Amino acid sequence: xxxxxxxxxxxxxxxxxxxxxxxxxxxxxxxxxxxxxxxxxxxxxxxxxxxxxxxxxxxxxxxxxxxxxxxxxxxxxxxxxxxxxxxxxxxxxxxxxxxxxxxxxxxxxxxxxxxxxxxxxxxxxxxxxxxxxxxxxxxxxxxxxxxxxxxxx
Amino acid sequence: xxxxxxxxxxxxxxxxxxxxxxxxxxxxxxxxxxxxxxxxxxxxxxxxxxxxxxxxxxxxxxxxxxxxxxxxxxxxxxxxxxxxxxxxxxxxxxxxxxxxxxxxxxxxxxxxxxxxxxxxxxxxxxxxxxxxxxxxxxxxxxxxxxxxxxxxxxxxxxxxxxxxxxxxxxxxxxxxxxxxxxxxxxxxxxx
Numbered sequence: 001x002x003x004x005x006x007x008x009x010x011x012x013x014x015x016x017x018x019x020x021x022x023x024x025x026x027x028x029x030x031x032x033x034x035x036x037x038x039x040x041x042x043x044x045x046x047x048x049x050x051x052x053x054x055x056x057x058x059x060x061x062x063x064x065x066x067x068x069x070x071x072x073x074x075x076x077x078x079x080x081x082x083x084x085x086x087x088x089x090x091x092x093x094x095x096x097x098x099x100x101x102x103x104x105x106x107x108x109x110x111x112x113x114x115x116x117x118x119x120x121x122x123x124x125x126x127x128x129x130x131x132x133x134x135x136x137x138x139x140x141x142x143x144x145x146x147x148x149x150x151x152x153x
Numbered sequence: 154x155x156x157x158x159x160x161x162x163x164x165x166x167x168x169x170x171x172x173x174x175x176x177x178x179x180x181x182x183x184x185x186x187x188x189x190x191x192x193x194x195x196x197x198x199x200x201x202x203x204x205x206x207x208x209x210x211x212x213x214x215x216x217x218x219x220x221x222x223x224x225x226x227x228x229x230x231x232x233x234x235x236x237x238x239x240x241x242x243x244x245x246x247x248x249x250x251x252x253x254x255x256x257x258x259x260x261x262x263x264x265x266x267x268x269x270x271x272x273x274x275x276x277x278x279x280x281x282x283x284x285x286x287x288x289x290x291x292x293x294x295x296x297x298x299x300x301x302x303x304x305x306x307x308x309x310x311x312x313x314x315x316x317x318x319x320x321x322x323x324x325x326x327x328x329x330x331x332x333x334x335x336x337x338x339x340x341x342x343x344x
Contacts, residue, residue: 008332012325016306043339047332050281051300059188063202067209068180073173 007040015044161225169216179225180209186226186302187233193297194237194290204240208233223311227304230312234294241290277338284334292327299324 013019014027030037156164156178164182167175187208191201212219212232219228285293291313298309299320306324310317332339 008329009325012328016321018321043332043336044328046339047328047335048300050277050335051296051331054278054281054301056185057189057192059184059205060198060202063188063205064181064184067184067206068177070206071176071180071209071213073171073176 007037008044011041011044015048162221165219165221165225176213183225183229186229189301190230190233190294190297191237193293195240196286200240204233204236208236211236224308226302227308227311230298230302230304231314234313238290280335280338284331287334288327288330292323295320295324296327
Protein backbone atom coordinates (compact mmCIF):
# COMPACT_ATOMS: atom_id res chain seq x y z
CA UNK A 1 0.00 0.00 0.00
CA UNK A 2 1.50 3.30 -1.00
CA UNK A 3 0.79 6.93 -0.41
CA UNK A 4 -1.18 7.02 -3.64
CA UNK A 5 -4.06 4.94 -2.22
CA UNK A 6 -7.25 6.44 -0.89
CA UNK A 7 -7.20 7.77 2.64
CA UNK A 8 -9.22 4.76 3.82
CA UNK A 9 -6.82 2.30 2.18
CA UNK A 10 -3.82 4.02 3.71
CA UNK A 11 -5.46 4.10 7.14
CA UNK A 12 -6.17 0.37 7.00
CA UNK A 13 -2.66 -0.40 5.79
CA UNK A 14 -1.24 1.81 8.55
CA UNK A 15 -3.35 0.14 11.25
CA UNK A 16 -2.55 -3.34 9.91
CA UNK A 17 1.18 -2.55 9.94
CA UNK A 18 1.42 -3.08 6.19
CA UNK A 19 3.22 0.20 5.44
CA UNK A 20 6.99 0.36 5.23
CA UNK A 21 8.78 2.63 7.68
CA UNK A 22 9.04 5.36 5.09
CA UNK A 23 5.39 5.06 4.07
CA UNK A 24 4.31 5.10 7.71
CA UNK A 25 6.25 8.32 8.31
CA UNK A 26 4.70 9.89 5.22
CA UNK A 27 1.27 8.83 6.42
CA UNK A 28 1.87 10.35 9.84
CA UNK A 29 2.95 13.63 8.21
CA UNK A 30 -0.29 13.60 6.18
CA UNK A 31 -2.20 12.83 9.33
CA UNK A 32 -0.91 16.01 10.95
CA UNK A 33 -1.41 18.15 7.87
CA UNK A 34 -4.66 16.90 6.32
CA UNK A 35 -7.89 16.83 8.34
CA UNK A 36 -9.55 14.37 5.93
CA UNK A 37 -6.81 11.81 6.66
CA UNK A 38 -7.30 12.31 10.38
CA UNK A 39 -11.06 11.88 9.92
CA UNK A 40 -10.53 8.68 7.91
CA UNK A 41 -8.24 7.29 10.58
CA UNK A 42 -10.84 8.14 13.23
CA UNK A 43 -13.52 6.27 11.26
CA UNK A 44 -11.27 3.26 10.71
CA UNK A 45 -10.44 3.09 14.41
CA UNK A 46 -14.09 3.49 15.41
CA UNK A 47 -15.17 0.68 13.10
CA UNK A 48 -12.51 -1.69 14.42
CA UNK A 49 -13.45 -0.84 17.96
CA UNK A 50 -17.12 -1.43 17.18
CA UNK A 51 -16.35 -4.83 15.65
CA UNK A 52 -14.22 -5.83 18.62
CA UNK A 53 -16.63 -4.69 21.31
CA UNK A 54 -19.92 -5.95 19.96
CA UNK A 55 -21.96 -7.57 22.73
CA UNK A 56 -21.05 -11.24 22.92
CA UNK A 57 -23.31 -13.75 21.25
CA UNK A 58 -23.34 -16.16 24.15
CA UNK A 59 -24.18 -19.80 23.53
CA UNK A 60 -27.46 -20.92 25.11
CA UNK A 61 -27.02 -22.21 28.67
CA UNK A 62 -26.14 -25.89 28.74
CA UNK A 63 -25.12 -26.10 25.09
CA UNK A 64 -21.56 -27.22 25.89
CA UNK A 65 -22.89 -29.90 28.25
CA UNK A 66 -25.34 -31.17 25.62
CA UNK A 67 -22.59 -31.30 23.00
CA UNK A 68 -20.24 -33.15 25.36
CA UNK A 69 -23.01 -35.60 26.24
CA UNK A 70 -23.54 -36.34 22.56
CA UNK A 71 -19.89 -37.24 21.98
CA UNK A 72 -19.03 -40.94 22.14
CA UNK A 73 -16.79 -40.59 25.20
CA UNK A 74 -18.25 -43.11 27.62
CA UNK A 75 -16.11 -46.20 27.13
CA UNK A 76 -12.74 -44.59 27.59
CA UNK A 77 -10.90 -44.24 30.85
CA UNK A 78 -11.73 -41.17 32.95
CA UNK A 79 -8.22 -41.05 34.36
CA UNK A 80 -6.77 -40.02 31.06
CA UNK A 81 -4.66 -43.17 30.95
CA UNK A 82 -4.82 -44.72 27.53
CA UNK A 83 -6.34 -48.16 27.21
CA UNK A 84 -3.81 -50.88 26.37
CA UNK A 85 -3.31 -51.22 22.66
CA UNK A 86 -5.51 -53.99 21.26
CA UNK A 87 -2.69 -55.27 19.05
CA UNK A 88 -0.33 -55.63 22.01
CA UNK A 89 -2.98 -57.44 24.00
CA UNK A 90 -3.73 -59.73 21.09
CA UNK A 91 -0.02 -60.51 20.62
CA UNK A 92 0.38 -61.30 24.31
CA UNK A 93 -2.69 -63.52 24.28
CA UNK A 94 -1.38 -65.36 21.22
CA UNK A 95 2.05 -65.83 22.79
CA UNK A 96 0.40 -67.02 25.96
CA UNK A 97 -1.63 -69.57 24.05
CA UNK A 98 1.45 -70.80 22.20
CA UNK A 99 3.79 -70.99 25.17
CA UNK A 100 1.51 -71.94 28.00
CA UNK A 101 -1.31 -73.74 26.32
CA UNK A 102 -4.99 -73.00 25.85
CA UNK A 103 -5.97 -73.60 29.46
CA UNK A 104 -3.73 -70.84 30.81
CA UNK A 105 -4.56 -68.50 27.97
CA UNK A 106 -8.33 -68.75 28.30
CA UNK A 107 -8.04 -68.37 32.04
CA UNK A 108 -6.97 -64.81 31.43
CA UNK A 109 -3.57 -64.99 33.02
CA UNK A 110 -2.33 -62.55 30.42
CA UNK A 111 -3.88 -59.12 30.51
CA UNK A 112 -3.32 -55.51 31.54
CA UNK A 113 -1.03 -55.44 34.57
CA UNK A 114 -1.82 -53.21 37.53
CA UNK A 115 1.81 -52.16 37.99
CA UNK A 116 5.16 -52.31 36.22
CA UNK A 117 6.35 -55.08 38.57
CA UNK A 118 3.24 -57.12 37.91
CA UNK A 119 3.70 -56.62 34.16
CA UNK A 120 7.33 -57.77 34.35
CA UNK A 121 6.36 -60.84 36.37
CA UNK A 122 3.71 -61.63 33.80
CA UNK A 123 6.16 -61.44 30.90
CA UNK A 124 8.71 -63.58 32.78
CA UNK A 125 6.05 -66.16 33.49
CA UNK A 126 4.99 -66.19 29.87
CA UNK A 127 8.57 -66.69 28.67
CA UNK A 128 9.20 -69.44 31.23
CA UNK A 129 8.95 -72.38 28.78
CA UNK A 130 11.66 -70.82 26.62
CA UNK A 131 14.10 -70.81 29.50
CA UNK A 132 14.62 -67.09 29.10
CA UNK A 133 13.45 -66.28 32.58
CA UNK A 134 13.96 -68.84 35.28
CA UNK A 135 11.03 -68.25 37.47
CA UNK A 136 8.69 -70.72 39.01
CA UNK A 137 5.40 -70.85 37.22
CA UNK A 138 2.35 -69.61 38.94
CA UNK A 139 0.66 -72.15 41.17
CA UNK A 140 -1.29 -74.52 39.01
CA UNK A 141 -4.97 -74.15 39.15
CA UNK A 142 -6.83 -76.90 40.89
CA UNK A 143 -9.52 -76.87 38.26
CA UNK A 144 -9.44 -79.64 35.66
CA UNK A 145 -7.95 -78.58 32.40
CA UNK A 146 -11.18 -79.07 30.47
CA UNK A 147 -12.92 -76.62 32.81
CA UNK A 148 -10.15 -74.09 32.31
CA UNK A 149 -10.27 -74.48 28.52
CA UNK A 150 -14.00 -73.95 28.51
CA UNK A 151 -13.72 -71.10 30.98
CA UNK A 152 -15.94 -72.82 33.55
CA UNK A 153 -15.51 -72.10 37.22
CA UNK B 154 -3.09 -29.22 37.14
CA UNK B 155 -6.75 -28.31 36.78
CA UNK B 156 -8.15 -28.95 33.34
CA UNK B 157 -9.25 -25.32 33.05
CA UNK B 158 -5.62 -24.22 33.33
CA UNK B 159 -4.24 -26.89 31.02
CA UNK B 160 -2.19 -25.50 28.10
CA UNK B 161 -3.68 -26.17 24.68
CA UNK B 162 -0.91 -28.56 23.66
CA UNK B 163 -1.44 -30.78 26.68
CA UNK B 164 -5.22 -30.61 26.28
CA UNK B 165 -4.84 -31.68 22.65
CA UNK B 166 -2.53 -34.52 23.66
CA UNK B 167 -5.09 -35.83 26.13
CA UNK B 168 -7.90 -35.45 23.61
CA UNK B 169 -5.88 -37.44 21.11
CA UNK B 170 -5.65 -40.22 23.69
CA UNK B 171 -9.42 -40.12 24.06
CA UNK B 172 -9.59 -38.76 27.61
CA UNK B 173 -13.28 -37.87 28.14
CA UNK B 174 -12.49 -35.17 30.70
CA UNK B 175 -10.14 -33.48 28.24
CA UNK B 176 -12.84 -33.64 25.58
CA UNK B 177 -15.37 -32.04 27.89
CA UNK B 178 -12.87 -29.27 28.60
CA UNK B 179 -12.22 -28.80 24.88
CA UNK B 180 -15.96 -28.50 24.28
CA UNK B 181 -16.29 -26.04 27.17
CA UNK B 182 -13.46 -23.85 25.86
CA UNK B 183 -14.43 -23.75 22.23
CA UNK B 184 -18.25 -23.87 22.24
CA UNK B 185 -18.47 -20.04 22.42
CA UNK B 186 -16.20 -19.62 19.38
CA UNK B 187 -18.01 -22.29 17.38
CA UNK B 188 -21.49 -21.07 18.31
CA UNK B 189 -20.69 -17.39 17.64
CA UNK B 190 -19.19 -18.17 14.25
CA UNK B 191 -22.10 -20.45 13.37
CA UNK B 192 -24.68 -17.89 14.44
CA UNK B 193 -22.86 -15.19 12.49
CA UNK B 194 -22.87 -17.40 9.39
CA UNK B 195 -26.18 -19.28 9.47
CA UNK B 196 -28.12 -16.49 11.27
CA UNK B 197 -30.39 -18.91 13.08
CA UNK B 198 -30.01 -19.94 16.72
CA UNK B 199 -31.36 -23.48 16.30
CA UNK B 200 -29.21 -24.18 13.28
CA UNK B 201 -26.18 -22.69 15.02
CA UNK B 202 -26.70 -25.16 17.87
CA UNK B 203 -27.02 -28.07 15.43
CA UNK B 204 -23.89 -26.99 13.58
CA UNK B 205 -21.99 -26.62 16.86
CA UNK B 206 -22.81 -30.19 17.78
CA UNK B 207 -21.86 -31.42 14.32
CA UNK B 208 -18.55 -29.56 14.53
CA UNK B 209 -17.48 -31.27 17.74
CA UNK B 210 -18.55 -34.68 16.45
CA UNK B 211 -16.45 -34.11 13.35
CA UNK B 212 -13.52 -32.98 15.46
CA UNK B 213 -13.86 -36.08 17.63
CA UNK B 214 -13.83 -38.33 14.57
CA UNK B 215 -10.92 -36.61 12.88
CA UNK B 216 -8.76 -35.41 15.74
CA UNK B 217 -5.80 -37.26 14.25
CA UNK B 218 -5.75 -34.67 11.45
CA UNK B 219 -4.96 -31.92 13.97
CA UNK B 220 -1.33 -30.82 14.00
CA UNK B 221 -0.45 -30.49 17.71
CA UNK B 222 2.29 -27.97 16.96
CA UNK B 223 -0.36 -25.46 15.79
CA UNK B 224 -2.83 -23.51 17.94
CA UNK B 225 -6.22 -25.15 18.35
CA UNK B 226 -8.44 -22.14 17.63
CA UNK B 227 -7.80 -21.95 13.85
CA UNK B 228 -8.35 -25.70 13.50
CA UNK B 229 -11.60 -25.50 15.44
CA UNK B 230 -12.63 -22.44 13.43
CA UNK B 231 -11.83 -24.23 10.17
CA UNK B 232 -14.04 -27.17 11.11
CA UNK B 233 -16.83 -24.80 12.09
CA UNK B 234 -16.46 -22.58 9.02
CA UNK B 235 -16.72 -25.48 6.59
CA UNK B 236 -19.55 -27.10 8.53
CA UNK B 237 -21.49 -23.83 8.27
CA UNK B 238 -20.83 -23.54 4.54
CA UNK B 239 -22.01 -27.12 4.03
CA UNK B 240 -25.12 -26.42 6.10
CA UNK B 241 -25.92 -23.32 4.08
CA UNK B 242 -25.36 -25.14 0.81
CA UNK B 243 -27.56 -28.01 1.83
CA UNK B 244 -30.33 -25.75 3.04
CA UNK B 245 -30.07 -24.02 -0.36
CA UNK B 246 -31.41 -20.79 0.89
CA UNK B 247 -29.98 -17.40 1.54
CA UNK B 248 -29.80 -16.79 5.31
CA UNK B 249 -32.13 -14.08 6.44
CA UNK B 250 -30.67 -11.39 8.66
CA UNK B 251 -33.74 -11.55 10.85
CA UNK B 252 -34.12 -15.33 10.88
CA UNK B 253 -33.34 -15.71 14.56
CA UNK B 254 -35.71 -13.55 16.57
CA UNK B 255 -33.95 -14.26 19.85
CA UNK B 256 -30.39 -13.49 18.82
CA UNK B 257 -31.29 -10.63 16.56
CA UNK B 258 -34.17 -9.13 18.48
CA UNK B 259 -32.22 -5.93 18.93
CA UNK B 260 -32.45 -5.12 15.26
CA UNK B 261 -34.67 -2.18 14.39
CA UNK B 262 -37.60 -2.75 12.07
CA UNK B 263 -36.30 -2.68 8.52
CA UNK B 264 -37.36 0.41 6.72
CA UNK B 265 -38.66 2.07 9.84
CA UNK B 266 -35.49 4.10 10.22
CA UNK B 267 -32.74 5.16 7.91
CA UNK B 268 -29.15 4.39 8.94
CA UNK B 269 -28.76 8.04 9.88
CA UNK B 270 -31.76 7.93 12.18
CA UNK B 271 -30.63 4.72 13.76
CA UNK B 272 -27.16 6.13 14.28
CA UNK B 273 -28.62 9.23 15.75
CA UNK B 274 -30.54 7.09 18.19
CA UNK B 275 -27.30 5.52 19.27
CA UNK B 276 -28.23 2.04 18.04
CA UNK B 277 -24.73 1.31 16.87
CA UNK B 278 -24.80 -2.38 17.55
CA UNK B 279 -28.12 -2.93 15.83
CA UNK B 280 -26.86 -0.90 12.91
CA UNK B 281 -23.70 -2.94 12.72
CA UNK B 282 -25.71 -6.18 12.87
CA UNK B 283 -27.79 -5.03 9.96
CA UNK B 284 -24.74 -3.95 8.01
CA UNK B 285 -23.07 -7.31 8.69
CA UNK B 286 -26.22 -9.04 7.45
CA UNK B 287 -25.71 -7.25 4.15
CA UNK B 288 -22.30 -8.89 3.67
CA UNK B 289 -21.69 -12.34 2.23
CA UNK B 290 -21.51 -15.30 4.59
CA UNK B 291 -17.78 -15.64 4.00
CA UNK B 292 -17.10 -11.97 4.69
CA UNK B 293 -19.10 -12.08 7.91
CA UNK B 294 -17.04 -15.08 8.99
CA UNK B 295 -13.79 -13.32 8.09
CA UNK B 296 -14.65 -10.24 10.13
CA UNK B 297 -15.86 -12.37 13.03
CA UNK B 298 -12.71 -14.46 13.12
CA UNK B 299 -10.42 -11.46 12.67
CA UNK B 300 -11.98 -9.05 15.16
CA UNK B 301 -14.35 -10.93 17.46
CA UNK B 302 -12.15 -13.99 17.91
CA UNK B 303 -8.88 -12.11 17.54
CA UNK B 304 -7.23 -14.45 15.02
CA UNK B 305 -4.38 -13.13 12.91
CA UNK B 306 -4.68 -12.88 9.13
CA UNK B 307 -2.60 -16.06 8.83
CA UNK B 308 -4.86 -17.91 11.26
CA UNK B 309 -7.99 -16.69 9.46
CA UNK B 310 -6.38 -17.96 6.27
CA UNK B 311 -5.79 -21.33 7.92
CA UNK B 312 -9.37 -21.45 9.20
CA UNK B 313 -11.03 -20.59 5.91
CA UNK B 314 -8.62 -22.10 3.43
CA UNK B 315 -8.25 -18.75 1.64
CA UNK B 316 -4.85 -17.31 0.78
CA UNK B 317 -3.62 -14.67 3.23
CA UNK B 318 -3.79 -11.96 0.56
CA UNK B 319 -7.35 -12.97 -0.28
CA UNK B 320 -8.24 -12.73 3.41
CA UNK B 321 -6.73 -9.24 3.61
CA UNK B 322 -8.45 -8.05 0.45
CA UNK B 323 -11.84 -9.42 1.44
CA UNK B 324 -11.60 -7.97 4.93
CA UNK B 325 -10.59 -4.62 3.48
CA UNK B 326 -13.59 -4.61 1.13
CA UNK B 327 -15.94 -5.75 3.88
CA UNK B 328 -14.70 -2.98 6.13
CA UNK B 329 -15.18 -0.47 3.32
CA UNK B 330 -18.81 -1.56 2.92
CA UNK B 331 -19.39 -1.33 6.66
CA UNK B 332 -17.76 2.11 6.73
CA UNK B 333 -20.07 3.31 3.98
CA UNK B 334 -23.11 1.95 5.80
CA UNK B 335 -22.04 3.27 9.18
CA UNK B 336 -20.62 6.59 7.96
CA UNK B 337 -22.97 8.79 10.00
CA UNK B 338 -22.16 6.89 13.14
CA UNK B 339 -18.43 6.64 12.51
CA UNK B 340 -18.17 10.32 11.60
CA UNK B 341 -18.96 11.04 15.23
CA UNK B 342 -16.01 8.88 16.23
CA UNK B 343 -18.25 5.99 17.20
CA UNK B 344 -19.41 7.81 20.28
